[in-house]
Amino acid sequence: MRTTTPLRRALTTVTATAAVVLTATGTAVAVPVSGTSAAPHSAAHSLSALHPVVALAAERLATADLVAAAKWGTDSPIDDPAREQQVLDNVAAQAEQLGADPDEIRVIFRDQIEANKIVQRGLFQRWTDHPDQAPTTKPDLSVVRQEINRVTSALVQALATTTDDRGTFACRPELALAGLQVHHEDHLDALHTRALVRALRSICTN
Numbered sequence: 001m002r003t004t005t006p007l008r009r010a011l012t013t014v015t016a017t018a019a020v021v022l023t024a025t026g027t028a029v030a031v032p033v034s035g036t037s038a039a040p041h042s043a044a045h046s047l048s049a050l051h052p053v054v055a056l057a058a059e060r061l062a063t064a065d066l067v068a069a070a071k072w073g074t075d076s077p078i079d080d081p082a083r084e085q086q087v088l089d090n091v092a093a094q095a096e097q098l099g100a101d102p103d104e105i106r107v108i109f110r111d112q113i114e115a116n117k118i119v120q121r122g123l124f125q126r127w128t129d130h131p132d133q134a135p136t137t138k139p140d141l142s143v144v145r146q147e148i149n150r151v152t153s154a155l156v157q158a159l160a161t162t163t164d165d166r167g168t169f170a171c172r173p174e175l176a177l178a179g180l181q182v183h184h185e186d187h188l189d190a191l192h193t194r195a196l197v198r199a200l201r202s203i204c205t206n
Helices: 006-019 041-047 051-071 081-098 102-129 141-161 171-186 190-199
Strands: 020-022 028-030
Touching (some): 051 141, 051 171, 051 190, 081 141
16 A cells, blocks of 8 residues: 655645635636745645546546537437446446445445536537537447546546545545646646536545
């Protein structure tokens, strides 16, 4: 299991709390603190143990665009209870193999699924309001799901690896720091930022 130090935890708490507030409205707000300055990109990365988790959640969320494009103009519903149950059962089984709590992983992936649907619904509304922005080609949903499965597996692994990190008092500020960094790296718009906040709701277990 990955080890951490009190100094690293303290730096993470100060950096994340002083540097950012990532809001559910899709904006990243800088909160200046006297005598401090924003950490360099590489330094911020080294301070956030949860960066891989957030990056994979955002990567999984990006597939929602392809899912929405594949479903647009078809009878395929956004809500797919059978598929959702299959995903939850699969991640729970993988978690058990990795020695992680399967119930905890189920809760986290329920959030991933709901976040994915936020993007799909948002895009459907956007395309309804602005037909000229609607996709003109349809991705193969079976191929898209192969990519979702790959990212899902990697995310379960990352969650299992960070079990200890996610159970500490520093988890929430670390998560905020990682969220801001991924928001910046991936140039997330308001819709995807709001969905990412939803996806991260249950990451911290303390």
